[in-house]
Amino acid sequence: MQKLLLLADEAIALGAIDGGLSGVYAYPGTPSTEITEFIQMNRDAQARGIHSRWCTNEKTAMEAAVGMSFAGKRSLVCMKHVGLNVAADPFMNSAITGVNGGVLVLSADDPSMHSSQNEQDSRYYAKFALIPSLEPSNQQEAYDMAYYGFELSEKLGRPILLRITTRLAHSRSGVVRKEMMSQNKTSFPNNPKQFILLPAIAKKNYADLLASQSKYVDNSENSPFNTYYDGDNKKRGIIACGVTYNYLMENKELINGSPILKIGQYPLPRKQVERIMTECESILVIEEGYPLIEEMLKGFLGKSLKINGKLDGTLPRQGELNPDSVASALSGKKAEPVVIPEIVRMRPPALCQGCGHRDMYEALNAVLKQYPEAKVFGDIGCYTLGALPPYGAISSCLDMGASITMAKGASDAGVFPAVAVIGDSTFTHSGITGLLDAVNENANITVVISDNLTTAMTGGQDSAGTGKLEAICEGIGVKKEHIRVLVPLKKNFEEMTSVIKEEIEYQGVSVIIPRRECLQTLKRKKKQ
Amino acid sequence: MKTDIILSGVGGQGILSIATIIGEAALKNNLYMKQSEVHGMSQRGGDVQSNLRISDAPISSDLIPLKKCDLILSLEPMEALRYLPYLSENGWIVTSSAPFKNIPNYPEDSDVINEVKKVKNSVLIDVEAIAKEVGNTRCSNIVLLGAALPYLGIPAEYIEDAIKTIFARKGEEIVNMNLAALNAGRGESINRFHD
Ligand SMILES: Cc1ncc(C[n+]2csc(CCOP(=O)(O)OP(=O)(O)O)c2C)c(N)n1
Ligand code: SF4
Numbered sequence: 001m002q003k004l005l006l007l008a009d010e011a012i013a014l015g016a017i018d019g020g021l022s023g024v025y026a027y028p029g030t031p032s033t034e035i036t037e038f039i040q041m042n043r044d045a046q047a048r049g050i051h052s053r054w055c056t057n058e059k060t061a062m063e064a065a066v067g068m069s070f071a072g073k074r075s076l077v078c079m080k081h082v083g084l085n086v087a088a089d090p091f092m093n094s095a096i097t098g099v100n101g102g103v104l105v106l107s108a109d110d111p112s113m114h115s116s117q118n119e120q121d122s123r124y125y126a127k128f129a130l131i132p133s134l135e136p137s138n139q140q141e142a143y144d145m146a147y148y149g150f151e152l153s154e155k156l157g158r159p160i161l162l163r164i165t166t167r168l169a170h171s172r173s174g175v176v177r178k179e180m181m182s183q184n185k186t187s188f189p190n191n192p193k194q195f196i197l198l199p200a201i202a203k204k205n206y207a208d209l210l211a212s213q214s215k216y217v218d219n220s221e222n223s224p225f226n227t228y229y230d231g232d233n234k235k236r237g238i239i240a241c242g243v244t245y246n247y248l249m250e251n252k253e254l255i256n257g258s259p260i261l262k263i264g265q266y267p268l269p270r271k272q273v274e275r276i277m278t279e280c281e282s283i284l285v286i287e288e289g290y291p292l293i294e295e296m297l298k299g300f301l302g303k304s305l306k307i308n309g310k311l312d313g314t315l316p317r318q319g320e321l322n323p324d325s326v327a328s329a330l331s332g333k334k335a336e337p338v339v340i341p342e343i344v345r346m347r348p349p350a351l352c353q354g355c356g357h358r359d360m361y362e363a364l365n366a367v368l369k370q371y372p373e374a375k376v377f378g379d380i381g382c383y384t385l386g387a388l389p390p391y392g393a394i395s396s397c398l399d400m401g402a403s404i405t406m407a408k409g410a411s412d413a414g415v416f417p418a419v420a421v422i423g424d425s426t427f428t429h430s431g432i433t434g435l436l437d438a439v440n441e442n443a444n445i446t447v448v449i450s451d452n453l454t455t456a457m458t459g460g461q462d463s464a465g466t467g468k469l470e471a472i473c474e475g476i477g478v479k480k481e482h483i484r485v486l487v488p489l490k491k492n493f494e495e496m497t498s499v500i501k502e503e504i505e506y507q508g509v510s511v512i513i514p515r516r517e518c519l520q521t522l523k524r525k526k527k528q
Numbered sequence: 529m530k531t532d533i534i535l536s537g538v539g540g541q542g543i544l545s546i547a548t549i550i551g552e553a554a555l556k557n558n559l560y561m562k563q564s565e566v567h568g569m570s571q572r573g574g575d576v577q578s579n580l581r582i583s584d585a586p587i588s589s590d591l592i593p594l595k596k597c598d599l600i601l602s603l604e605p606m607e608a609l610r611y612l613p614y615l616s617e618n619g620w621i622v623t624s625s626a627p628f629k630n631i632p633n634y635p636e637d638s639d640v641i642n643e644v645k646k647v648k649n650s651v652l653i654d655v656e657a658i659a660k661e662v663g664n665t666r667c668s669n670i671v672l673l674g675a676a677l678p679y680l681g682i683p684a685e686y687i688e689d690a691i692k693t694i695f696a697r698k699g700e701e702i703v704n705m706n707l708a709a710l711n712a713g714r715g716e717s718i719n720r721f722h723d
Contacts, residue, residue, distance in 0.1 A: 003555060005551055005552075005555050005561070007565070030567055031567060033567075034567070114566075115567075167564060167590055167591065168590065170564060170565045170566065170567050171562055171563060171564040171565065171590040172551065172561075172562070172563040172564075172565065173560075173561060173562045173563070173587075173590075174555060174560070174561065243590070246588040246589045246590060247588070247589050247591075248588075249588035249589070250588040250589035250593060322589075322591050322593075323589045323591055323592075323593040324593050324594050327593065335594075336594070338594065338613045339613060340609070340610055340612065340613060341609045341612055341643055343606070343609065343635050343639055343640060343643050344606055344609050344610045345606065345631060345633050345634065345635065346631075347538065347573075347574055347575040347606075347607075347630070347631055348574055348631075349539060349571070349572035349573055349574035350572060350573045350574075350630065351572065352572065352573070382572065385572065389632075459567070
């Protein structure tokens with residue numbers, strides 16, 4: 001069978017399509033973005049009419065996916081790990097409602113923070129929600145898990161979390177495709193109250209969820225994604241999860257006959273864990289992310305058998321693992337320090353030359369020179385790079401939307417001028433509600449929505465608010481005369497600085513919208 | 529056979545276009561391959577790299593271990609040096625000699641070049657000049673790939689076929705230009721070797 005060369009992200013997309021998907025719901029976020037993009041471009045997906053338009057944020061995505069499941073069809077939700085924080089409310093509650101059509105929730109973690117604010121481990125969310133999760137070790141498994149994931153979700157009646165990490169998400173390898181399953185027809189839940197989480201119903205649903213836990217363990221014990229490889233050398237057993245299994249196999253010569261338990265499905269398979277813990281004198285746990293399994297095995301008092309991993313420094317606690325850190329855990333020899341020739345300089349990313357965000361920061365910085373007390377609260381997107389030289393323009397970047405609300409809080413605390421800088425996509429993702437708070441209290445803040453008509457940071461996806469920003473701000477109650485649209489170009493520098501100054505001086509909420517298309521998006525459009 | 533390659537450069541230079549060609553060649557000839565890429569933040573002019581592993585036996589890790597890399601293929605000389613800890617004892621560096629200066633503290637050009645020359649097996653070539661001779665600076669990446677042909681561990685014909693397949697959509701002229709660029713790069717690299 002012909003192999004397709006696919007990123008794990010693409011393999012998940014194809015696995016879902018072939019597994020009978022009816023709709024993907026997602027907000028872009030590295031390293032998950034390519035899944036939805038693949039489905040948008042795929043001919044079979046188009047022929048089947050699979051929904052694939054971007055959502056405004058992860059919460060709206062998760063809820064729409066549950067809606068599709070309610071109607072009996074199979075849905076996939078994709079996000080980066082921090083997106084699951086945004087979607088946490090419907091995610092947690094969807095574990096209580098359960099599903100009708102199968103639901104896969106894909107969360108892509110980013111250990112080492114290649115493109116993220118933190119390295120939280122999504123497996124904790126599955127544990128928190130008391131639902132099963134899957135973690136592929138390679139591209140083929142990524143395909144298979146997406147392919148079989150819907151059936152599993154329908155069989156167990158719960159959403160399934162699919163966790164991947166950057167390394168796998170953005171690595172390509174050969175994948176063999178399976179036969180396409182048919183899509184589900186519309187059907188409604190047998191129990192008409194299933195999705196109504198009034199306390200009386202939720203209590204019953206939750207009791208069901210609790211009672212099902214042993215069934216999920218059972219399913220894990222019999223899962224093809226959990227494998228026990230016995231070995232003669234019982235001095236040490238090894239538990240390896242997801243992608244770390246590859247690093248282990250890269251170091252075959254150091255395994256030394258140890259029994260290995262490869263984990264790809266959670267909750268942990270009790271029987272297999274019990275076996276390796278009983279038969280071996282010590283256990284090395286190799287997991288990407290937080291020490292979830294290690295903590296469970298160790299127990300609070302740490303009085304079980306010897307467990308090595310991230311908690312005792314056998315493996316690094318921070319950052320992603322690699323074949324070298326796993327080699328040193330196996331051999332007990334300290335990894336040699338990586339010595340890069342002295343002449344090599346850091347090369348941090350920067351805003352593209354000619355980018356409109358640059359003109360915005362030039363003008364903003366010029367005005368704020370006259371206000372030494374000013375604080376600028378940043379947000380997440382290309383414009384976060386305004387934190388670096390030559391601009392050094394922003395003092396914060398917390399989470400999507402926080403620029404406006406942090407500016408408001410600081411203004412409440414007496415900071416003036418309090419300025420927020422936010423992108424168009426981030427504004428519609430999570431900025432609108434904060435702006436409403438500010439308007440309702442007539443907070444003295446100046447909000448710059450740097451509108452490049454796209455979601456640039458993640459590669460130029462459509463932005464939900466394009467063409468609607470002024471109307472949104474006005475609708476929320478920002479005064480029309482304090483919604484100022486500018487074209488961020490060098491030649492407009494004087495106009496920009498005078499407008500910014502006027503709006504800072506205005507006592508209340510003003511919104512400045514410098515608007516010019518992202519150069520990369522523009523270039524791509526011209527090519528097409 | 530087994531070849532571990534690190535492709536490096538600066539975000540926007542298009543290292544992945546080289547990976548695509550090698551990938552096509554590998555897959556078509558039933559070789560195993562894993563290729564880890566960089567997407568996201570660093571693509572905005574930061575340092576970027578891709579680990580590309582090709583083998584006739586299954587491959588485990590998506591990442592190349594330290595001191596195991598057979599070839600560093602770089603579109604920028606300082607970026608080639610960044611991955612030196614990964615180069616194996618007998619590994620090769622094949623790099624463009626043209627510095628890409630988008631940082632204020634870029635070292636002296638000659639210092640960078642000398643540092644590359646210190647590496648036992650290194651090929652520095654002016655890919656843009658050669659690409660210009662062949663017809664178009666847009667083939668620079670292919671010139672570099674050509675220069676690496678002797679160290680790839682896969683037959684040159686595989687790469688030529690892959691170029692034909694990948695550029696077929698763009699017409700015969702473009703295919704031929706890229707094949708010429710590949711050959712020019714290969715010629716340059718072989719000449720150097722005999723210097
Ligand atoms: C909760 C969450 N979801 C997704 C992301 C990934 N992400 C970072 S910035 C960004 C979009 C930025 O778009 P915009 O605000 O329009 O700014 P631009 O990059 O276009 O300048 C996205 C999707 C994230 N960091 N956090
Ligand atoms: S990708 Fe677009 S928005 Fe981002 S820095 Fe470049 S031009 Fe600016």
